[in-house]
Amino acid sequence: MKIKSTKTALVAMAAAAVLTVAACGSSGGGAQQTGQGIAPDITVEAVNDQTGPVAYAGVGASKGAQLAIEQINEQDYLGNGAKISLEQVDTAGEIDRAVSEMTKAMANQKVSAILGPTMAQQAAAVAPIVGQSKVPTVFTQSGANGVVINDYTFRATAPMESYYNIAAKWLANNNLKAASVIYNATYPTFANLGKTVFPKEAAANGIKIDQSIEVQSTTQDFTGQAQQIAQANPPAVVMMLIASQAVTFMKQLRQAGYTGQIVGTSVQGSGNAAPAGAAANGLVYPVDFSVAMTGDTSTAFTKAFTEKYGAAPDAYAAEGYDALWWIARGIKASGDSSREGIQKGLTQVAGEGFTGAMGPLTFDGNDMRVTGAMVKWDNGKESLVDSPA
Template identity: 35%
Template sequence: MSVVALAGCGSAGPAASGPQGGDGLPDTVRLMVSAPLTGPAAFAGTEAEKGYELAVEEINESGFLGEGVTLEIDVKDTQASVQKAASDFTAAVSDPEVSAVLGSLSSGEAVAQSPIAENQKMPTVYIQAGSPGVVLGDYTYRFPTPMSEYYDVLSTYVEEEGWDSVGVVYAPWIPTLKDVGEVALPAMAEELGMEVTASVATQQTTQDFSAPIEQVLASDPDVVSILQIGPANATAMQQLRQAGYDGPVLGNSSAGAGTLAPAGAAGAGMVWPVDFAPGADDPAVQEFVELYREANDGEDPYPYAAEAYDAVWFVARALKEADSAGREELKDAMATIAAEPWTGALGTDHTFEDNSLVVGGVAVEWDGSQENVLYSAER
């Protein structure tokens, strides 16, 4: 079984060099996990935790790291606080027993952690965290590339619908959604010859989306895009339907993980890109889905769990390659692993580019009760 440490790392202090390098792994290898388990991104953090723990359990039960070697993770809730995310990271740097960190999936928190990772030479692997300033150098990696890099997987769907214009309601206070709303989606629209009739930004404090929705609908777009975080997507979809719009909606992956369920029938018709879908026909994906279902009472995994699972396995493979828990040896081994094709929960034979795993994306649609795969990007 996996070992999940719950004790604190201690207060921040002078940076430590981490476990001693040299030949052979110690009996226990420790990683710190930084994740938002409370707050707006908790829906993602709690799903990611399942993936982290599943990978640790599999690694330990299989003896992958060698006879008598156990991998432990120490899970820290960032509590949606950039300050706490940075403080916990600094504490991990100072802990001589921590070999690597699995960084926060929240972009703002990850941006605060990455400079520490590079300056203090702490191997760090992120999931999600799609803004600039996350992957900075040799010590930082990400599963996968930002959503803005594969958002155009929706181009096929948009072309088939024949739309000529789009109106956007987006949350620029989330770096990933700012990038999608201001760069990726407009670029896709331009490529397809579409007009962006209106682009309305919402605030972190916005709970009533009626006014921005009315502003967008007044511009008479063929299709509407709602780019909000987690549960706010359900609220915005309900209010969009109440405002009289009954067509499809272009969304983002934070509408997944069941967060649209409270919208009921009003949520049906939202389409978004993901890096992972349990219905994809890739054999490596299906192997992970089966494993996850067995461990979670038949539940299907969401992308956050798949990304987290792969992130742990990436570190484990690097530990085995290095035959050492030392941070410098691990950093070098991570570069070796990243130079090879990657097969894991996210699919078969993916490659790394600038230390981020490149994925083609999958288009999914919410039908009011579940996500359905529309198609996968051609590779």
């Protein structure tokens, strides 16, 4: 209750601040108006974590977005020399700071669209005021409910639950017809996967769940759970844990003598399985993007990103890249780079879909959907083990 009250108070203060700044600055103008076409200079502001515990998600998204902007500008994609620029601010893993920085961005009349916070708690806190201020905001990650809630909120990351069915299909196709499940019950995405989504998909694919074990976000030692699972010795173990927990669990599960198949989530992607060392070898998990993907747009993105940054992209970079191309396509579709024009264009493009770094992209309203792919982690490298389902 305390967290909910704090968030409500932050939203109220932010909404008041947006209205105050807008009122004070209404006579000064500066914002492009609807119907004026595509402006020569279009500003997108990235408001996400560049430092703090989930900085990897914000940094990756912003790198992908910057690559997309360079390509858009070089191609003269919006015509007549129109250019997009990206401004960056850091939310540092803090909800109140995210609300404050989003408030400033929305009140800044030169900002036409926003690349929103990646942390779900931050995104859910700012989503209501995005609708009030009517500044089109595209979130990446932010997989919880309460983010895509109005006409100006969009998400360029498919919820994990929307493509996790390919994990159950992979298990069935490999004759792994029984599994133990362990999941973080205090993390909303994993709680939903563990309690509802995977059991349903498992039943549909003829997979029996022998045991289902709940843990908390504070759980750091999995010795007891690992021994319990190893003793049961199921053909497969499905784990839905945050990155640091998964590393510890895999090590302790192997130490307990389990030699069967471990299935993870996209959280293990982007190299997050590496600290587990040999214990992670053979791990499989569904992803929305991997450098192992072989589609033309995916390989072209990987090549361009690697050339620019000297390192291969992760899923967060792919999401940021597709988010900015979604914005650019929206501007071109509506022929209008005002806030209202971008909102209309984003909605139109969502209705049509497009192909990006993550492959063919479709949408459920303003919420992205992907085909997804199963990958295998071995000796520090991902490889594709199943064609997209």
